[in-house]
Amino acid sequence: MSKTQGQALWCHRLSDDLSGVGLASVEVGEPGPGEVRLRVRAGALNFPDLLMTRGLYQYKPALPFVMGVEGCGMVEAIGEGVNRFMLGDRVAFSCRHGAFASALVLPAESLSLVPPGLDDAQAAAYSVTALTAWVSLIRRGKLLAGEIALIHGANGGVGIAAVQLAKHIGATVIATASSEAKLALARQAGAEHCLV
Numbered sequence: 733m734s735k736t737q738g739q740a741l742w743c744h745r746l747s748d749d750l751s752g753v754g755l756a757s758v759e760v761g762e763p764g765p766g767e768v769r770l771r772v773r774a775g776a777l778n779f780p781d782l783l784m785t786r787g788l789y790q791y792k793p794a795l796p797f798v799m800g801v802e803g804c805g806m807v808e809a810i811g812e813g814v815n816r817f818m819l820g821d822r823v824a825f826s827c828r829h830g831a832f833a834s835a836l837v838l839p840a841e842s843l844s845l846v847p848p849g850l851d852d853a854q855a856a857a858y859s860v861t862a863l864t865a866w867v868s869l870i871r872r873g874k875l876l877a878g879e880i881a882l883i884h885g886a887n888g889g890v891g892i893a894a895v896q897l898a899k900h901i902g903a904t905v906i907a908t909a910s911s912e913a914k915l916a917l918a919r920q921a922g923a924e925h926c927l928v
Contacts, residue, residue, distance in 0.1 A: 735759045736769070738834030740798040746787040753785055758798060760835040763811035768840050770805030770823065775831045776857035778802065778889075784829065793829045800831025804846060804855035814840045822846045826859040857889070865893035869901075877902030886923060887914035895921040 738758050745752035763769045781799050783789035807821040817823065823843040830836050846855040868890075869875045881898035885891045886907030898905045899922035907923035909915045915926040 735761050736835045740830075740833035741800065742796050743785045743799055744796045746785060746795070748786055750782075750785060753799065758833050758835075760833070760837060763809050763814075763837045765812040766814060766840055767811040767837050768807055768814055768817055768823075768843060769809035769835060769837045770825065770843075771808045771835050772803050772805040772831065772833060773822075774852035774856035775800045775803040776853075776860070778860050780860075791828055798830045798833050798836075800827075800833070801829060802826040802856060802859040803831035804852045805836075808835070811840075816840060817843065817845075822852075822855070824855045824859050826863065831856075858893070861889035861893045862897075864890045865897050869894055869897055875901055875903055878904075880904045880906060882906045882908070883918075883923070884908045886918035886921070886926075892917060892921045895923050899923075 738760060739755055740758035741753060742756045743753050760769060778801055780789050780801055784793065802825065804824050807817050807819055807823060810817060817840060824846050825838055825843045827838055827842060869881065875881055875898060881903045883891055883894045883905060886895050887909040895905050895907055895918055905923045906925040907915060907918035908927045909918060912928060915928065918926055
């Protein structure tokens with residue numbers, strides 16, 4: 733089995749100041765059945781990434797680990813049984829860790845084609861925030877058109893995604909944030925009513 737050589741951002745030891753984080757080489761193998769190997773083009777830094785480097789996140793990968801829970805990449809190898817993707821497809825992905833590497837292998841089910849109009853950085857940053865908003869509003873909250881959605885912290889990534897999703901569904905959006913300046917982001921995303 734051939735391996736691809738590359739670089740990755742590793743957490744070698746837990747620390748409060750990221751002093752345990754650094755670049756080092758990484759080897760990535762061929763994809764197995766149901767898997768795809770990606771050439772990573774962009775990664776998005778999320779709050780869970782920072783918590784993991786301190787040992788404070790609910791999921792605690794064994795040290796050392798490659799950082800990163802979401803990104804955007806190009807399909808460069810396809811495992812047996814994968815029919816949804818072709819070589820060269822641009823995909824967004826989320827994973828428990830490992831996104832901050834030049835290449836990685838993931839289950840094909842964890843990938844989605846990048847919508848037209850998004851650059852790599854934008855595509856890298858929407859998986860976790862959009863999925864969190866969707867699970868909160870749709871799966872758990874069962875939000876429907878005509879209902880009212882109260883979204884706290886509507887100026888952050890998940891909050892903005894929640895405002896946009898609720899508006900798309902047809903809900904009335906009430907947004908909260910800690911300042912008027914932060915509420916400006918919620919208004920731009922479509923919030924009709926804003927509270928500090």
